Amino acid sequence: MALRIDDKFPGANVRVLERNEGADPAVVFTADPHGGPEALWFDFRVADDAPPDPMPETLRLALRFFGNLLGGYGNPEFCRPVYRADGKNWLRLPPPSVRQLPDGQSVLEWALPYPVAPVEIALTHPYLPDDLRVLLQRSKGYWHEEAIGLTQRGNVLTRLDNNASLASLRGGQPRGLYLLARQHAGEAPGSWVLDGMLDGISRRKSGAPWRVWAVPFADLDGVLAGDYGKDAFPYDLNRAWGKPPMRHETLAIQRDMRRWAALCRPELVLDLHAPGLCEHDGFYVFQRTTEDAAAQRADQAWINILRQELGPEFAAETFARTANYPSRWTTARLTDFVRDEFNCPALSMEIPYGLCGTAPMTPKQYREAGRRLARAILSRW
Ligand SMILES: [Zn+2]
Known part of the structure; x- marks a missing residue:
């Protein structure tokens, strides 16, 4: 033996x-x-x-x-x-x-x-670049994958876009949605939900056009290395969004977001995460604290829409929270960068590893939640 x-x-x-x-x-x-x-x-x-x-x-x-x-x-x-x-x-x-x-x-x-x-x-169902390949094949060319730079260790960082579906668009700029997952490498539930969102978006038949760009593996090095990556050294990815940025990945993604914003009317940036190990009360979002009442209303409108479409099956009872846990860095998060640069709502969403209430999560359920989020966002107009 x-x-x-x-x-x-x-x-x-x-x-x-x-x-x-x-x-x-x-x-x-x-x-x-x-x-x-x-x-x-x-x-x-x-x-x-x-x-x-x-x-x-x-x-x-x-x-x-x-x-x-x-x-x-x-x-x-x-x-x-x-x-x-x-x-x-x-x-x-x-x-x-x-x-x-x-x-x-x-x-x-x-x-x-x-x-x-x-x-x-x-810890939960892993999601790696090979899983993304399956989704890209299933979406039959709807998503184009573009290299946008290198990671800190020299891997190629990519972003997905649906630019081809907007090629025949006339008139004004489409609305813009920018999605990210895996700023913290081990937070695989975010990837499964993103997978469901991308699938739902690619199958959409009607409605107003949206320019959707997505970075599926923000900390690609950490994903491949099996890092957990929360507060990773030398700098947590989600605290490296200052100007200048403190990680090469955030530098590359910031520049990509500026290209996106030049081609659309930015409506929402959604950043997908996973919470602590034993949290099981469902999906929730972190709301930025801001003195700006208009910005607060814009965030709140999205929060209400997302919560409603997720339904009690997935949404935690306390759905909107403030990130007031102690942080190792006081520097800018993605949501700070987006607000500052594009004056556009930005939310980070936490998706549990194991259970939503008493229901064990499966890839099928993560994806279903993702399709609901896509539907909620794209059908707003
Ligand atoms: Zn996270």
Whole structure:
């Protein structure tokens, strides 16, 4: 018997602390901070090429340092990672059993079917550039992908646009929507919702024209490296939006947004994120605090529209919140840049990892929420 752990694939992240291969086979693991101050994202594969005889029925998975993960305080029953055996459908793990160490630390444990074929375990369904390829094929050329610059490590940063669908447009400028996901690399729920939005937009048959541009992987380096990326060093992406910007990615995206704004009437910028590990009360948005009453009304109008279309199935009861949590940086967020530069509403939306209320989230549901958001935005006029 030899339990094999694989963390050498795009998006992988794990720190294995122990692997027990006796009568109680177990993998004791945690999320690796990858050099950042916060840890949360994990994604790894376990297999046993030569299982013992008789074969154990289950493999115990033990998540350590729960209290050090972002949002890993209280409520461990809402920590619900996903797994899939042999590349088949993802399943969500049940609530963990919680073991207390004598010093008060909590260890979260699950039993998995014994991994004869490789089993992949992740915080939630991963979303990588290959998943985006599938969407682009499905949308039959509606979305054009354009390179807009390089990342801090030299990967090519891309943006999607629907410019071709506006080629025959006469008269005034179309309305403009700019979308972003993965400013924090591990926040994969944002990508699934973006996927649903892009799908919904590409299928739209009528209505006023919109120029829609989207950066699907703002922190592409972090996505590929399996970083969690919240408050990543040297600078959190979503605190690097000052002028001048503090990251090369934000520099490239700022310049791209200016090109977008020159070709449309900017109506909304929506930035998709995921909250703390155990948050489960649904989608919500962070509203900017501003003294400008007109700007506040413009934000509020969008908040009402998005909330209504998401419905109680997805929208948290407290849907509009103020980002008043302590931050490691006081510099500009994306929403500050957009307001300052384009005087246009900008919202960041938090999409839970595991549950909306009591319903476990699946890619199908994330996408359905995305289609609702697209419908809400594009049918406003
Ligand atoms: Zn975030």
